Amino acid sequence: MTAIEAIGLGKWYRKQDIGSPTFLGALPRWLSGAKADGFWALRDVNFKIRQGQTVGVIGPNGSGKSSLLGLIAQTMVPTEGAVRTTGRISALLELGAGFHPDLSGRENIYLNAAILGIAREDIRRRFDHIVDFAELRGFIDMPVKHYSSGMYVRLAFSVAVEMNPDILLIDEVLAVGDVAFQTKCLDRIRQFQKQGKTILFVSHALETVEEFCSDVLLIHEGRFIMQGKPSDVIFSYLKSYMVKLGLFSVEEHGTREVEMRSIRLLDAAGAETAAFSTGGAMTVEIGYRAHRRIEMPVFGFSIKTGNGFYVFGSNTQIAKVPIAAIEGDGLVRLRIEPLTLKQGRFFLSLAVHSWDHKTQYHRQEDLHPFMIKDAHDDKGVFQLNCAWEHQPKP
Amino acid sequence: MTDDGPEKTENEGQAPDSGALTSVVRRLSSGSERDFTAARQSSKVSRFMVKMIKDVFKYRDLLWNLVARDLKIRYRGSILGFLWTILTPLFMAAIYIVFLRLLAGWRVAAIQYEDIIIGVFAWQFTTQCVNAGLNCVTGNSSLVKKVFFPRIILPLSVSVTGLVNFLLTLVVQWALVAILLTMKGASLEVTTLWVPLLSLYQLLFNFSLALLVASANVYFRDTQHIVNLLMSAWFFMSPVMYPLSLVESMARSHPWVGQLYLLNPMTVIITGYRALQVPGAVFPWTATSVAGLLIPLVIMGIAYVAFQRSQRYFSDML
Numbered sequence: 001m002t003a004i005e006a007i008g009l010g011k012w013y014r015k016q017d018i019g020s021p022t023f024l025g026a027l028p029r030w031l032s033g034a035k036a037d038g039f040w041a042l043r044d045v046n047f048k049i050r051q052g053q054t055v056g057v058i059g060p061n062g063s064g065k066s067s068l069l070g071l072i073a074q075t076m077v078p079t080e081g082a083v084r085t086t087g088r089i090s091a092l093l094e095l096g097a098g099f100h101p102d103l104s105g106r107e108n109i110y111l112n113a114a115i116l117g118i119a120r121e122d123i124r125r126r127f128d129h130i131v132d133f134a135e136l137r138g139f140i141d142m143p144v145k146h147y148s149s150g151m152y153v154r155l156a157f158s159v160a161v162e163m164n165p166d167i168l169l170i171d172e173v174l175a176v177g178d179v180a181f182q183t184k185c186l187d188r189i190r191q192f193q194k195q196g197k198t199i200l201f202v203s204h205a206l207e208t209v210e211e212f213c214s215d216v217l218l219i220h221e222g223r224f225i226m227q228g229k230p231s232d233v234i235f236s237y238l239k240s241y242m243v244k245l246g247l248f249s250v251e252e253h254g255t256r257e258v259e260m261r262s263i264r265l266l267d268a269a270g271a272e273t274a275a276f277s278t279g280g281a282m283t284v285e286i287g288y289r290a291h292r293r294i295e296m297p298v299f300g301f302s303i304k305t306g307n308g309f310y311v312f313g314s315n316t317q318i319a320k321v322p323i324a325a326i327e328g329d330g331l332v333r334l335r336i337e338p339l340t341l342k343q344g345r346f347f348l349s350l351a352v353h354s355w356d357h358k359t360q361y362h363r364q365e366d367l368h369p370f371m372i373k374d375a376h377d378d379k380g381v382f383q384l385n386c387a388w389e390h391q392p393k394p
Numbered sequence: 395m396t397d398d399g400p401e402k403t404e405n406e407g408q409a410p411d412s413g414a415l416t417s418v419v420r421r422l423s424s425g426s427e428r429d430f431t432a433a434r435q436s437s438k439v440s441r442f443m444v445k446m447i448k449d450v451f452k453y454r455d456l457l458w459n460l461v462a463r464d465l466k467i468r469y470r471g472s473i474l475g476f477l478w479t480i481l482t483p484l485f486m487a488a489i490y491i492v493f494l495r496l497l498a499g500w501r502v503a504a505i506q507y508e509d510i511i512i513g514v515f516a517w518q519f520t521t522q523c524v525n526a527g528l529n530c531v532t533g534n535s536s537l538v539k540k541v542f543f544p545r546i547i548l549p550l551s552v553s554v555t556g557l558v559n560f561l562l563t564l565v566v567q568w569a570l571v572a573i574l575l576t577m578k579g580a581s582l583e584v585t586t587l588w589v590p591l592l593s594l595y596q597l598l599f600n601f602s603l604a605l606l607v608a609s610a611n612v613y614f615r616d617t618q619h620i621v622n623l624l625m626s627a628w629f630f631m632s633p634v635m636y637p638l639s640l641v642e643s644m645a646r647s648h649p650w651v652g653q654l655y656l657l658n659p660m661t662v663i664i665t666g667y668r669a670l671q672v673p674g675a676v677f678p679w680t681a682t683s684v685a686g687l688l689i690p691l692v693i694m695g696i697a698y699v700a701f702q703r704s705q706r707y708f709s710d711m712l
Contacts, residue, residue, distance in 0.1 A: 013710060021711065023614035070709065074405045074542045077706040082406035089403070094540040102467050114459035115541055 001051045001086065003167055003198040004072060008081035009045040011067050011222075014038045041067045045081070045224040047217060051166075054189075054199040056209035056230065058237055059219035065202045068219065069093060069169050072200065087166025087198070090116060094171070096156030101145035105136055105155055108144050112159045126162055133184075134158035154181065161188045168192055170201035186212075206234050207343070207373060210275055235274030238345070238369035254362035258294055258326065258352045262287035265348075265370055268337075278374040278383050281337035286350060293327040296355040301334055304347045304366060311341070311381060317355065340383040343374035442698055449544035456543055460551035464526075465558060479559055480566050483514040490514070490635040505636055508571045508672055513634040515567045516664050519560040519593070520600050521625060526552035527604025528611050528618055535712040545705040546698075549604040557597045561590065571671060585670045592670065596663050599690035602697035609704040612711050632660035637668070638678065653682040659693075662686040 015037045042064040049055050057065045070076040072083050073091035098115040099108050109130060113123040123130070131140050134154040144152060170189075189212060192199055203209050209216060209230060216233035218225040226233055267273045268281040276282050286299065300315030316323060316332075323332075348368040352361045376383065450457060469475040487510050494505060530548040531538060538545065572582050611617040633641065638661065645652035655661055662683050669677035677683070 021614055022616040023620065024616055026614065070539075071405060074403065075539060076709045078405060082404055085403050085405075089542070091540070091542065094536060097540045098534070098537045100463055100467065102470065103463065107463075107466065111459045111463055114456040115537065115543065117453075117456075117543070120455050 002048050002084075003051040003053070003086055004047075004049040004200065005084045006045050006047050006068075006072075006081065006224075007084070009042060009068075009071060009078055009083060010040060010080040011042040011064070011071060011076065012038050012079040013041050040079075040222050042071070042219075042222045045219075045222075047224060047227050049198060049200065049215070051086070051198050052196045053215050054193055054201075054213050056213035056216045057200065057202045057219060058204070058206065058209060058216060058234065059225075062221075063219045064222040065219055066093075066171055067222075069171050069200070069202055072167075073169050085167060088117075088164075089167045089169065090163040090165035091169040092160050092163075092171070093169065095153055095160060099144055099152070099156065102143055104143055105131075105134075105140040105147070108155065109159055112156065113162065116160060116163055118159070118162050118164075122162060122164075123159075130158045130162065133161075150181075157181070157185065165197065167198045167200070170199065170203075172202055172204070206238075206345070206371065210234055210371075210373065231273050231275045234371070238274055238371070252362070252364050252367065254352075254360040256362055257292060257359075258288055258290045258297060258361040260286050260288050260350060260352060260362050260364060261329075263350065263364070263368060265368065274370045276339055276341075276370060276372050278340065278342055278372055278376060279338050281335065282339045282370075283336075284334040284348065284350070284368075286332040286334070286352075287329070288326070288332065288352065289329050290326045293325055294354075294361070295325050297323055297326055297361065298353055298355055298357075299323070299332050299334075300351045300353070302349045303341070304349070305344060305381060309381070311346070313349075315351075338383075339372070341372045342376070342378075342380055342383055343372055344381075345369060345371045442695075442702065446544075446546060446698065449546065450550065453543055453547055457547050457551055457554070460547065461554045461558065464552070464555040468559075476562065479563055483511075483518045483563065484566075484570075486518075487511050487514045487635075494635065505640070506574075506672070508574045509637045509668055509675075510635050511567060511570050511574070512667050512671060513632075513664050515560070515563055516596065516667050517629065517632070517634045517660070518563075519556055519596060520603070520660065522559060523553045523556040523597075523600035523604050524607055524621065524625065526556065527600075527606075527608045528621060530604065531608045531612050531708060532615070532712065539709045539712055545708060546605070546701065549608045549701070550601060553597055553601040553604050556600060557593065560593060564589065564593070568671075575672070580673050582671055583673055588670050589667060592663065592666050595690070598694055599659055599663065602690060602694040605697040605701040606693075609701045609708075612708055613704065628658075628660065631655075632658055633664055634660075637675075638665045642678075653680070656680065656682040657686045657689065659686055659690050 045068065057068060059065055067076065069091065070093070071078050072085065073089060073093065075091070075093070096112065098112055100111065103111065109127070110120065110123060113120070131137055134151075134157070136151060136155055139147065139151065144155070147155070186208070189199065193212075199212075201209075201212075213230050215227060216230045217227050218233050218237050226236065262285075264272050264285040264287075265274060265276075266283040266285060267276060270283075284301065290297075298315050298317045300313065300317075302313030303311045305311055346369070347366040348370060349363070349365045350368070351363040353359060353363075354361070374383075468479070487507075490510055491507060527549050530552045531545065534548060538548075568582065568586065575581055607617060607621055638655075641655050642652050645655065656678065662677075665675075665683075666677055668675040
């Protein structure tokens with residue numbers, strides 16, 4: 001069954017002047033009959049979300065993700081098209097919306113619950129649980145203006161998780177709080193998933209999206225780009241947008257006497273992906289075309305972290321796998337196993353140049369993003385094989 | 395909240411519109427030349443009302459919580475909050491009495507203290523609702539932008555808060571009026587018991603004003619200034635610090651002025667309060683005063699439709 005359906009959805013905003021709108025300010029515009037200037041935050045968005053799915057919404061800042069959530073949550077009205085939803089919706093777009101600083105934690109629990117549409121009886125029954133979950137036992141009768149920001153967020157979240165909707169909308173709220181708090185949030189989301197709730201969440205944490213979602217929507221500049229399996233959508237997002245945003249020297253250059261025509265990143269099973277796991281394998285398949293006969297070409301690669309740190313680089317010359325000559329089409333395969341990179345986003349550069357490095361035939365700088373998921377708890381960029389020994393003095 | 399079966403909702407847009415308020419104005423003003431017959435219009439309004447009552451019932455928890463929030467903050471831990479609620483109208487009444495005695499040359503003898511006290515308390519009820527109504531949406535912008543609930547709860551909650559405040563001050567008002575009357579050898583009328591009912595009617599009027607100023611203030615932030623000007627003009631055009639008889643005697647040469655004056659809902663409401671409480675005060679039952687009594691119902695209908703139309707765009711404007 002379809003839980004959420006968007007049909008030709010569009011949202012138009014008027015460009016707001018600086019300051020608040022005023023009657024006196026609007027008068028000249030009315031008299032002159034000037035048309036208001038505006039822009040489309042969303043346009044022509046069509047998708048369907050089945051019941052019980054967890055769907056991530058990704059896209060660069062300002063792409064219309066929050067507007068989309070607002071339209072589904074009905075805090076906004078579409079300019080064109082419609083959103084149809086089946087089931088009770090709860091939106092967790094902001095933690096602690098409606099908290100009043102002068103009221104105590106106890107009073108704010110009831111107030112916030114009423115705002116979120118949670119029945120008073122439910123809150124009364126679960127009150128002790130909420131207070132314990134928020135770890136605020138000793139502070140519950142204190143005005144929340146004296147709370148630390150952490151206490152404030154914990155209280156807000158503890159109330160919010162008492163919602164029992166069919167559809168849950170979450171806007172980046174999981175990004176707040178410390179690690180322990182985030183773990184709590186994610187645990188609660190897993191619980192919602194088990195109960196068969198439909199969850200739609202906006203996040204920039206691609207790893208989280210990859211981990212939780214069965215489906216991902218990609219939005220860019222108010223347009224719906226694609227919907228599909230997390231790894232596919234994240235892959236195309238990283239490829240088309242992250243890199244184009246100029247975080248890296250993303251560029252291609254060279255004489256193009258040899259061209260790298262198709263690049264495929266494959267996992268251990270040989271499937272194309274952008275998400276790998278630590279300890280697994282990664283194969284880079286470079287399909288090239290040499291427009292003339294090239295003697296002793298060198299294929300090379302390098303990997304940088306998401307913040308530009310050079311992690312590793314090598315080529316067929318260093319690896320002592322010389323290629324005598326190439327002409328026409330061919331395939332070069334680079335196999336990295338075990339993949340010892342740890343969690344995060346990485347960028348792969350590829351190059352083919354002459355043996356003496358004087359001629360660059362084709363270079364692709366930072367053109368191929370990928371990410372690593374890591375099940376281990378140890379920290380760093382690399383997974384090092386390490387073993388501990390302990391020897392007490394005899 | 396009910397849990398009966400899956401709830402289907404549709405959030406549907408309409409053709410791009412340059413501005414919500416202009417469309418509201420256009421719709422309201424073009425009513426007569428369109429297919430709106432009076433009957434159709436009223437059935438539409440009554441359908442709206444049914445929807446409103448359903449909405450409010452569904453979100454009654456939120457309504458009570460918001461009212462409780464406002465009252466708690468006002469009366470938190472001390473009677474000082476209550477004291478101010480009482481002192482403001484009392485002080486106003488004192489100023490009017492002193493200045494009317496000192497400065498005004500006209501028939502001050504006709505002005506009774508109890509009339510002024512009743513007028514000032516009733517007037518404060520309306521001003522409180524209007525002032526709170528101005529900020530009830532703009533002051534809760536994070537709520538409006540981030541949480542779905544019927545927006546009408548916001549102006550309703552400030553109006554109900556105003557009613558609770560008024561009923562609390564009413565006790566003091568009764569005591570004062572009773573003392574003043576006793577000094578003249580009179581006492582409160584038995585019909586005083588009807589006062590709460592009339593205050594419910596005033597609540598309806600105040601609510602409709604709160605609806606109007608709340609949505610206008612979202613679109614134009616200088617509504618506040620305009621409303622302040624209108625309120626001070628309205629104050630003098632309503633029998634707050636003088637009795638209706640004063641206007642009647644002044645308008646003897648031009649009866650239509652007196653009739654027009656009766657169309658002002660505040661005139662009939664305040665005069666109604668006096669007629670219910672003070673012996674000898676009468677309510678002028680004429681066709682115009684009845685019309686004045688019915689005007690709040692019309693304003694309520696217009697305010698409700700205007701609010702519901704404009705509230706669709708609140709989160710865009712905040």
